Amino acid sequence: MHTANLRTKHGTFTALFSERGLARIEFPGSESIPSGTQNSTETDRTQLRKWRRLTAAALKRILAGEQPIELPPLDFSRGTDFQRRVWSALLRIGPGKTKTYSEVAAAIRRPGAARAVGAACGANPIPILIPCHRVLAAGRRLGGFTAGLAWKRRLLATEEAAASDALA
């Protein structure tokens, strides 16, 4: 497992990579994990550098309200089948767009599982890149956010502003 700290305008995020790809992202403020690598072979190193570069670039673009050019491989192996379905569906929501929990449930052919979708969003190990902040409650109310509603509001506001700039 390799750990990297990513500096951004909004603070320092921490990314954790497994041998399969990006496995987790921590928000700034969660206890800072020292960066470093364990058990990496020589062939890992170039791959890791690439993953780290892709992750940093994607993070920066999303924090600016833009669509990332390319994502690193995402390691979903810790998720259940249902969670992987939810997370994949979230990846298809573009910046500046939103869906409700029940719309996501319908999209993965589990109508009625809105609450379970919420639970899966909360279990999302890769926030920001997997845009769990774009899922709202019915009536476009804010709903919840494990990392704090301030983050959710800020991310949505940034994306909305960037989207309206794109029209002008």
Add this chain to the structure above:
DNA sequence: TAACATTCCGCGC
């Protein structure tokens, strides 16, 4: 079984 980042309905203001 208990715990949820939900939703819907019925009520009273």
Add this chain to the structure above:
DNA sequence: GCGCGGAATGTTA
């Protein structure tokens, strides 16, 4: 309209 209770709901550890 808004807020509050209560119930139904699918998934997870």
